[in-house]
Amino acid sequence: MSHSPDRHDQTAASGSGEGQSRGKPTINDVARLAKVSKKTVSRVINESPFVKQKTRDAIKAVIAELGFTPDPQARALARRKSFLIGLVYDNPSPQYVVNIQRGILDALEGTDFQLVLHPCDRTKPDHVARVRAFVQQHKPFGLILPPSVSEDELLARTLDEAEVDYVRIASVQLDSPSRMIRTLDGEGAAAAGRHLAELGHRQIAHIHGPLSFRSTHERRAGFERALHEAGLSLQPDMAVEGGYTFEGGVTAAEQLLNQPSPPQAIFAGNDEMATGAYVAVRRAGFRIPEDISIVGFDDTPIAGRLWPALTTVRLPIREMGSAAARLLLATANGAVARQLVTFEPEIVVRGSTATPHKA
Template sequence: MTESNGAASHRSRLTIEDVAALARVSIKTVSRVINDEPNVKQETRDRVLEAIRRLDYRPSRVARSLASRQVFVIGLLYDNPSPYYIYNVQAGVLKACEQRGYDLLLHPTTFGNARTPEEIVTLHGQSRFDGVLLTPPLSDMEALTAALREQRVPFVLIAPGVELETDARVCTNDEAVVAEMTRHLVGLGHRRIAFVAGHPDHLAVGKRLAGFLSAMREAGLPVPAEYVAQGYNSFESGEAAARRLLGLPNPPTAIFAANDEMAAGVIKVARSLGIDLPRELSVAGFDDTPMTAQVWPALSSVRQPIARMAEMAASMLIEAAASGPVPPTRQLIPSEVVVRESTAPPARSSADH
């Protein structure tokens, strides 16, 4: 009755000790090889590597984390904007994570939620992530960032606006590029240009309105109060805004919506009213979603390199989080205007006298 093979059902996990034994070194040396630490003779290193290969050994993430006090996970906090946006943010973050063997922890929440700060601090306290990424509009939630600073939870913001010098952030020049799109419309000959603003909680979108207003002022064009319609980022709110704007006694010849979703709503309403696009009405959006190609006329918009921003933010976080709070940094990633068919010179009849 030998114990050779037989019903050896449940051989337990392969550990660093097995590798060490096979390579005839101590476990510490195996650890050094795994972590690419210096001071290991090449010959030894090769022997260990070979043992790892032969055994098909995979170091336990969990044990590594416990010993090193790093979890190799970064959190992503977001408030359910468009699937498209989230998808791209995730793609960028995943790219940064992948290279460094990090994992991504998702944490959707809602902007107003007063318990969010506590939740995040708890997750961090439980060692469920090393640092966290905040996307708009959460990046503007003071109660949250304050709590994170106070509890020394490393974080990086993805947020428009370049003023602030506190915290680490990756930002866009939203305001400038909105102004650029506005000048594009003005350049086409539009004088009566309306704006569909985004959700008021979404500070990022508020800045878009500011960019529009300042460009209009610069161009010496008036923006009557009724030309600024409050939207809420949704397609439906874009439709509603369009109905109001186009029902005006003196309707605009161009409508600039703070995101593509609303712009698409505007287009749908305009067409249902029999308005000839883009001859009688130009429409511009923001975000450059795939939707721009799916509406007719193809929507002029502003392209933000979402994935690239997220990747950069994640990289910053990973590099810094291991050694405490992330130092204040500001990384600007420029957006760009993409002109398509939905913006054109206004028809004579509807142009200013």
Template sequence: MASHEQGPERKRRARAQEGDSRRKHTINDVARMAGVSKKTVSRVINASPFVKEETRKAVLEIIRETGYTPDPQARGLAFRRSFLVGLIYDNPNPQHTVSHQLGILDALKGTGFELLVRPVDRTSPKLLEDMRGFVERQKLYGVVLPSPVSENEDLVALMKELGCRYVRIASVPMDDAACMVVSHDGKGAADAARHLADLGHTRIALISGPPTFRSSVERRRGFEAGLAERGLALDPALVKQGAYTYESGITAAGELFALENRPTAIFCLNDEMASGAYLAAREHGLSIPKDVSIVGFDDAPIAARLWPALTSVRLPLRDMGRMAGEMLVPDPLREVQADAHEVQPELIVRESTAKAG
């Protein structure tokens, strides 16, 4: 480890070599300038906890001054892994997946890692067999598991068995914080309930998502809790089963609008179903928000493009993907916030909600 006295000389040598634009620095150069072994530099680069803080800072200082970047192929050989990250997903909402994908790519920019996107059928009896083959064939460095795939404990156990790093994205904590991005969906749904109740709505309907999705369960739980805070309860007759798809939103909302005593407000557990509810309202000759207020969830790009613009609970999906990527691929030069494993939903109020008539 470099001593305090070596500091000025080390900096001078680093800056001198930095000035030679024709020369690309190697890990051996960094080790020599920092006065440590090549193995220690490798540990610092890969965020190993088995490095003294003083040593870590010294090595990072040299890396910054020289502009050294690790060679992905060399690192891959050292770890017997490719520099590939997998996104394993099963979600009927394509925008949800695309947003996560863009966020992961944001995190991987400049790291030498590439992203492989792998759709799956999480109900398939061959899921674990297929995922074992996927990870082993590609020699994946790690995987991002968004919901509902993240809720499969057998799949997580398989990743551990294979020694494949993973980060789970879910609506509630399900694992160690170091491998979780938590979105707290229930809090956002409670905000939606309070918003509608404060507008004077009492006959409020719910279009739920698939019951096998933890997000659907958490969003409904949060919504009911928010209603209870305002002295209201969810009428079972006003709950319709959706599938997180546009078509299911049309069907479910149409059934609600056909009721003799129809609801004055509807909370849809994602924006795709809320979009379907818009069409159903028009088919029944109803005006939004004059006749019915509608709230969605996710705040996907379509929310602001609908007319009238949709009130929705915003989840920063791209940020969640970026956070998962940053947790999966540590960068010693990147500042990581202490609460980087969780996000807070936010209700975005637009023109689709109004006071009850």
């Protein structure tokens, strides 16, 4: 150990063994070799249109030759804006989260941006403050807000104030086309309702998400609309909340099954709850789909892993994540989206729904 008094001051000495001729090439190296100022190199890196073609080509050649890549940290410092895309999420369904992540990563592939995770517990009173602290400290390039954080207006206003770009993914239009991706949950839920009605079910139940989620209302409304169009209706005692969780789904389904006249079919607001319904239904001794049909929502991987496979409404979650990331980059790049990016879910019929059994 050295005798230097300052532990941190000495760490550098213990660093590399001093081997590589010189570290990674910097903008200075490029500038020197190309015989231009670093500022001009900077312009080329940032694709400024105000560089003569000839100069640009020469610089690009040097960049390629050296294998130069700009240092994200240095750029971030100078621009006061990092190359991080923050995913701020608070979704009960892990599958949803993974898929969103994948979608974003798809879009970020090949760019300089990195995805950082920022879970956000909305039940904590300081959740907005935490996100703000994150934003102020790390100065992310932008944020992506899937449901349900996307619906948090207080958070949105706070982010506006902090001047960060963000894209919200939601089932209702709560922002301009440049700042959101919309999913037509109502249409998907309606398709679920039509499907069950067409199969001939009359006594149909719905397990919905928390009332604080906009998607809960969108889905329920679309579902009810379809039932009405089929001359049916959702009885008050046939609508139960399941909190978008597996356990909630179990409890909600048990409640439905305990009604004097249990449902012939259940539409769950997401796959997690539908999975819970499977368990409750079987525990009660019913068969799926012979005795009770079940429909889910989201088409997360578990839907295809159940037995029988779950009929559900597919939301292209990964594509949505990807679209959100692309929109974010485009918007920050100065583009203005005129048209709202919209995703329409589609029903995927599998083995959990069938014609009602003759009782």
